[in-house]
Amino acid sequence: MPRLTRVLLLALMALGTPSLAQDNLDDALFGGGDDLFGDSIVSEAEADPGFDPAAALLETDGVVIGGSFSVSAEIDLDLDAAEGADPFSSGVAELNTRLFLDARPTSDFAVFVKGDASYTTRSGVEFELREMFADLDIANRLFLRAGKQTINWGVGLYFSPANLINIESIDPEDPDAELAGPVAIKAQWPMGTNNLTGYVVMEDVESPIEIALGSRYEFLVGDVEVTTGGVIQLDGPWALMATATGAVEGVTLFAEGVVEGNSDKVFLTAGPAGLQTETRPGAVYASGTFGARASYSNEDDTFSVAGSAQYLFNGLGYADPGLLSANRAAVAELLAAGEITFRDLRERGKHNAAASLRFADVAGSDLTPSLFWIGNVSDGSGFATATLRYGGIDHVSPSVRYRYAYGAAGSEYSPFGPDHSLTFAVSVSGNFYGLEMTVGIWDGRLRGIEGQRVLVTAGAGGIGAQIAGTLAGMGAQVAVCDVSTDAIAAARSNRLLALEADVADERAVDQMFEALVERFGGLDALVNNAGIAGPTAPIEEITPEEWRRCLEVGLTGQFLCARRAVPLLKAAGGGSIVNMSSSAGRHGYPYRSPYSSAKFGVIGLTQSLAKELGPCNIRVNAILPGIVEGPRMDGVIRDRAEQLGLSVEEMTERYVERVSLRKMVSAGDVAATVAFLLSDAGQNLSGQSLGVDGNVETL
Amino acid sequence: MNVYSIVRTLSIVSVLSGLGTVFAQDFVEMLRTIDQRSNFAADFAATFTMERIDPEAGEDNRTVQVFRRDEDDAFLLLIQKPETQLGQGYLRIEDGLWFYDPESRQFTFTSLSEAFEGSDARNDDFGRSSLADDYQIVETREGTLGRFEVWIIELEALNDEVPYPFKTLSITKEGALLLKSEDYSLTKRLLRTSFFPSYARVGDNLIADQRIFVDALVENKRTSFTISNISTTDLPDSVFTKAYVERVNR
Numbered sequence: 018m019p020r021l022t023r024v025l026l027l028a029l030m031a032l033g034t035p036s037l038a039q040d041n042l043d044d045a046l047f048g049g050g051d052d053l054f055g056d057s058i059v060s061e062a063e064a065d066p067g068f069d070p071a072a073a074l075l076e077t078d079g080v081v082i083g084g085s086f087s088v089s090a091e092i093d094l095d096l097d098a099a100e101g102a103d104p105f106s107s108g109v110a111e112l113n114t115r116l117f118l119d120a121r122p123t124s125d126f127a128v129f130v131k132g133d134a135s136y137t138t139r140s141g142v143e144f145e146l147r148e149m150f151a152d153l154d155i156a157n158r159l160f161l162r163a164g165k166q167t168i169n170w171g172v173g174l175y176f177s178p179a180n181l182i183n184i185e186s187i188d189p190e191d192p193d194a195e196l197a198g199p200v201a202i203k204a205q206w207p208m209g210t211n212n213l214t215g216y217v218v219m220e221d222v223e224s225p226i227e228i229a230l231g232s233r234y235e236f237l238v239g240d241v242e243v244t245t246g247g248v249i250q251l252d253g254p255w256a257l258m259a260t261a262t263g264a265v266e267g268v269t270l271f272a273e274g275v276v277e278g279n280s281d282k283v284f285l286t287a288g289p290a291g292l293q294t295e296t297r298p299g300a301v302y303a304s305g306t307f308g309a310r311a312s313y314s315n316e317d318d319t320f321s322v323a324g325s326a327q328y329l330f331n332g333l334g335y336a337d338p339g340l341l342s343a344n345r346a347a348v349a350e351l352l353a354a355g356e357i358t359f360r361d362l363r364e365r366g367k368h369n370a371a372a373s374l375r376f377a378d379v380a381g382s383d384l385t386p387s388l389f390w391i392g393n394v395s396d397g398s399g400f401a402t403a404t405l406r407y408g409g410i411d412h413v414s415p416s417v418r419y420r421y422a423y424g425a426a427g428s429e430y431s432p433f434g435p436d437h438s439l440t441f442a443v444s445v446s447g448n449f450y451g452l453e454m455t456v457g458i459w460d461g462r463l464r465g466i467e468g469q470r471v472l473v474t475a476g477a478g479g480i481g482a483q484i485a486g487t488l489a490g491m492g493a494q495v496a497v498c499d500v501s502t503d504a505i506a507a508a509r510s511n512r513l514l515a516l517e518a519d520v521a522d523e524r525a526v527d528q529m530f531e532a533l534v535e536r537f538g539g540l541d542a543l544v545n546n547a548g549i550a551g552p553t554a555p556i557e558e559i560t561p562e563e564w565r566r567c568l569e570v571g572l573t574g575q576f577l578c579a580r581r582a583v584p585l586l587k588a589a590g591g592g593s594i595v596n597m598s599s600s601a602g603r604h605g606y607p608y609r610s611p612y613s614s615a616k617f618g619v620i621g622l623t624q625s626l627a628k629e630l631g632p633c634n635i636r637v638n639a640i641l642p643g644i645v646e647g648p649r650m651d652g653v654i655r656d657r658a659e660q661l662g663l664s665v666e667e668m669t670e671r672y673v674e675r676v677s678l679r680k681m682v683s684a685g686d687v688a689a690t691v692a693f694l695l696s697d698a699g700q701n702l703s704g705q706s707l708g709v710d711g712n713v714e715t716l
Numbered sequence: 717m718n719v720y721s722i723v724r725t726l727s728i729v730s731v732l733s734g735l736g737t738v739f740a741q742d743f744v745e746m747l748r749t750i751d752q753r754s755n756f757a758a759d760f761a762a763t764f765t766m767e768r769i770d771p772e773a774g775e776d777n778r779t780v781q782v783f784r785r786d787e788d789d790a791f792l793l794l795i796q797k798p799e800t801q802l803g804q805g806y807l808r809i810e811d812g813l814w815f816y817d818p819e820s821r822q823f824t825f826t827s828l829s830e831a832f833e834g835s836d837a838r839n840d841d842f843g844r845s846s847l848a849d850d851y852q853i854v855e856t857r858e859g860t861l862g863r864f865e866v867w868i869i870e871l872e873a874l875n876d877e878v879p880y881p882f883k884t885l886s887i888t889k890e891g892a893l894l895l896k897s898e899d900y901s902l903t904k905r906l907l908r909t910s911f912f913p914s915y916a917r918v919g920d921n922l923i924a925d926q927r928i929f930v931d932a933l934v935e936n937k938r939t940s941f942t943i944s945n946i947s948t949t950d951l952p953d954s955v956f957t958k959a960y961v962e963r964v965n966r
Contacts, residue, residue, distance in 0.1 A: 043861055043862055043896070046862065046911050046913040046928070047861050047862025047863060047864055047895060047913060058893065058913060058914050058915055059891070059893070059915045059916075059917055059922060060914070060915070060916055060917065068945070068947055068949075069949065070761040070781070070783070070945065070947050070951075071761070071783065071951050071952055071954075071955045071960075074781065074794070074964040075963060075964060081966070083966065117966055119966045127963065129966065152963050154954070154963070157952050157953065157954045158954070160954075160959040160963065162962075167820075167821040169820070169821060169822045169823075172825075193817065193819055193820050194819070194820065195819060195820050195821055196820070205958075205959045207954070207957035207958065207959050209809060209810065210809045210810050210811075210812045212957075212958060212959075237810075237811065237812050240811065242812065242825040262824075262825040262826075263825075264826050269824075269826060448799050448800055
C-alpha cells in the first residue's frame with residue numbers, strides 16, 4: 018500500500034471518530050509506538066518530467082461535450098386582483114438545455130461552440146447560439162479569439178454603460194448571467210498585470226463600413242485596476258470608456274465613465290401631433306456609474322451576508338421620463354411599428370439605482386433570503402423583491418418571492434401602475450460535463466506519415482507521381498518504380514528513390530525490393546498503384562495476350578509486390594497496403610472486360626489480405642478512382658468515342674453524366690485519400706474499398 | 717471552506733517545505749531558513765484534492781489545479797471539481813488578484829492589500845512565508861509528538877497582517893520538519909490545529925503532500941488535503957495571464 022494512502026486511511030480513521038482526543042490524533046498520525054511510516058515521513062515525489070500541467074488543460078483527446086439542463090415552473094399570485102377575478106394571474110413553465118462542444122487538438126488551437134435550446138409555455142421552442150469561436154495562441158504572446166464571443170468591458174454590477182461591445186445588457190435580477198456577445202476577432206497581448214486588447218467587431222455586418230474597431234487597455238494604478246478603451250464604427254456610433262475597481266476596508270468599489278457620440282438611440286419627443294421620434298447624431302453624451310459590494314462572514318461561518326449597491330447617471334436618459342408614461346398608448350404604437358425598440362426604453366431616466374442584500378444559509382437552515390431593489394429615480398418607478406430560496410435538496414430549488422412595483426402607470430418599472438405579487442417557483446437543474454467523444458479530432462493535418470518508408474508502384478508518372486509527391490511532401494521516404502525510363506529520370510530529379518521495374522515481372526520485383534531494403538532498411542507502406550488500361554474492344558476482339566497483360570500488370574503485379582512487402586511490414590511491426598482498384602472494380606465495364614476483371618480482382622485481393630494480415634497490424638484497403646482527369650483518361654475517352662461514333666466532347670459529357678457530382682476527380686484527390694489511409698487518421702480502416710469518384714453511378 | 721481558504725492553506729503550509737539541517741538551538745535562524753526554503757525557486761504546479769467534513773455544512777470535495785511562480789509573486793488556482801464550479805479561477809500577478817467566473821466570463825479585481833470581500837483571507841494568505849519577520853519567538857521547549865522528538869516553538873505576531881496572532885509549532889529535531897501547528901486568536905483561543913504527516917521531496921524542496929486541518933471552533937469539522945501531480949518544470953509565462961484563464965475555460 019502506498020505510504021500516502023496509509024497516511025490518509027489512518028487519518029480518516031482518526032478523524033472519523035468524533036470523540037478521538039487530539040493526543041490520540043497525534044499518536045495516530047505520528048506513530049506513538051506504531052511504526053506505520055517507517056523511519057521517515059518523507060518520500061520522493063512521483064514527478065513525471067514529461068508532463069506539462071499547463072498544456073494539459075489546453076488539450077483534449079477528443080471532443081468534450083457538456084452542458085446543463087433545467088426545468089422550472091412559476092405561478093404568480095396577483096395580490097391586487099379585483100374581487101372575483103382569478104388571482105393566479107400568470108404562470109410559466111420553462112425547459113432549458115445548454116450544450117457545449119469543446120475541441121482542443123493542440124495546446125495552441127481550440128474550438129468552442131455553445132448553444133441553448135429552450136421551451137417556454139409563452140414562447141414555444143427557441144434555439145440560440147451563445148458562443149462559437151476558435152482560440153489561437155501565437156508564440157505564447159498573442160492570443161486570438163475569433164467568432165461569436167462574450168466581451169465584457171464593464172465592471173458594473175447592475176448597470177454597465179462601459180459594456181460597449183456585448184449585444185446583451187445586464188439583467189439586474191440576474192447580474193451574473195453570461196451576456197451574449199458579437200461576432201468579433203479579439204487579439205489579446207498580456208504584459209504582466211496589464212493587458213492590451215484589440216477588437217474587430219462584425220456583428221450583423223453587411224458592408225465593410227459597418228465593421229467596428231475597438232481597443233482596451235487594462236492596468237494597475239496602485240491597488241486600483243483601471244481600464245480604458247474605445248470603440249468606433251465607421252460612419253456609426255463611437256464611444257470612449259474608462260473603469261476603475263479597488264477595495265477599501267473590505268469593500269470593493271467600482272466605477273465606470275463613458276462618453277459617446279453619433280448614438281443610434283431613438284429618442285421620443287413631444288411634437289404637435291403627439292410623440293415623435295428622432296435621433297441625435299451630432300450630440301455627445303456622458304454617462305457614469307459607481308457602486309460598492311461587500312460581504313461578511315462571522316468567525317465560524319455560521320452567518321454570512323453579501324450586499325451591493327450601484328448608482329447610474331445615464332446621459333442618454335430622459336430628464337423628464339414622464340413624457341413616456343403620459344403617452345403610454347403612443348409609445349406602444351411606436352414599439353409595435355418598430356420605430357423604437359425596448360433597448361431605446363431601457364434605463365430611460367437619467368438617474369437610476371439598484372441594491373441587493375443576500376444572506377447565505379441562515380443558521381445552517383439551507384434557507385437563503387435575499388432582497389433586491391431597482392429604481393428609475395427620474396420617473397419615480399421601481400420594484401423591490403424579497404425572495405426566500407431553499408437549498409437543502411440537491412438539484413431542486415424551490416423559492417417564493419414577493420414583488421412590489423411602484424410608480425405611475427407607463428413608467429419604466431411599473432408599466433401598469435403599483436402592483437403586488439407573489440411568485441412560487443421550483444426548478445430542477447443539473448450540469449453534465451466530461452462526456453468525451455472518442456473520435457479523434459482532425460485539425461487539417463495528417464499525422465503519422467512523416468518518416469514512413471513507402472513504395473509506390475508506377476509512381477514516376479500520372480496518379481502514382483502525385484501520390485509519391487504528396488507523401489514525400491509530408492515527410493515520408495518514398496520509393497517509386499516504373500517501366501518508363503523518362504519517368505524514372507524525372508522522379509530521380511525529384512529526390513525520390515526511383516527504381517526501374519515492371520511489376521508483372523517476378524524477377525524485376527524481387528530486384529526492386531532488394532534495392533529498396535538496401536536503401537531504406539525496411540518498409541512501412543506499399544501503394545500498389547501500377548496498372549494499365551488494357552484494350553477497349555468487344556470481348557471477341559480481345560486477344561489472350563492483351564487479356565493476360567492487363568491482368569498481369571493490374572492484378573498479378575499487386576500480388577507480386579504484396580508477397581515481398583508483407584514480410585517487411587511484419588518486421589516493422591505493422592503497416593499499410595493500398596491497392597488501386599477502380600470504379601470498374603465495382604461496376605461492369607462494357608468493352609473493358611480485362612481492366613474491369615483485374616480491378617474486381619483487386620477488391621478480392623484486398624479483402625482477403627485485410628483478413629489475413631489484420632492480426633499482424635497490417636491494414637489493407639483499396640481505392641476506386643472514378644473518372645480521373647488527365648492524359649490517360651483523355652485516351653480512354655477518345656478511343657471510346659471513336660468506337661461509338663461520337664465526338665470527344667459528347668463522350669466526355671456522357672462520362673460525366675454518370676457521376677452524381679457531375680465532375681471528374683483529380684489525381685490529387687486520389688493522392689489525398691492514400692495519404693489519409695497511411696496516416697494516423699486512417700488507423701482503424703482496413704478491408705475497405707473507397708470510391709474516389711464523385712459517386713460513379715454506372716459505367 | 718471557500719477557495720480563499722485553499723489559497724491560505726497553500727501558502728501557510730508552504731512554510732513547511734523549508735527544510736535542512738539547522739542548529740536546533742538557533743530558532744530564529746530555523747524560522748528564517750524555513751521562510752527561505754518555503755518559496756520555490758522554480759515554478760510549481762500541483763493538484764490539490766480537498767475533502768472537508770463539516771457537521772453543519774456537510775461534506776465538500778474539491779479539486780484545484782495550482783500553478784505558482786514565487787519569484788514573481790504569481791499564482792493561478794483553477795477549480796476542477798465540483799463541476800458546478802469548474803473553471804472558476806483565482807489569478808494573482810504581483811499585487812493584483814482577479815477572480816474569474818466562467819458563468820459570466822468576467823474577471824473581478826480585488827487588491828491584496830485589503831481583506832478580500834470580508835472573508836477571513838488576508839494579505840499574507842496569498843504571499844510568501846515570512847515567519848521570521850512576522851513572528852517573534854516567545855518560548856521554546858523540547859517535547860515529543862507521537863514517536864518524533866520535536867521542538868515546540870511558541871510564536872507571537874509582530875504585526876496585525878498575519879491571520880493568526882499566536883502559533884505553536886512542533887518541528888522535528890531531526891530534519892526540521894514541521895509536523896503540527898496550533899493557531900490561536902488574539903485572545904489565545906485555539907482556532908485550528910494543522911497536521912502534516914507526510915512530505916514529498918521535489919528537487920530541493922519538500923512539500924507536505926498530506927495536510928489535515930482540525931477546526932477548533934466547530935466540533936468535528938476538519939479538512940484534509942492531498943497533493944498530487946507535483947511538477948517543478950518551468951511554466952510558460954502565459955499561464956499567469958487572463959488569456960490563459962479564459963482559454964482553459966469552457
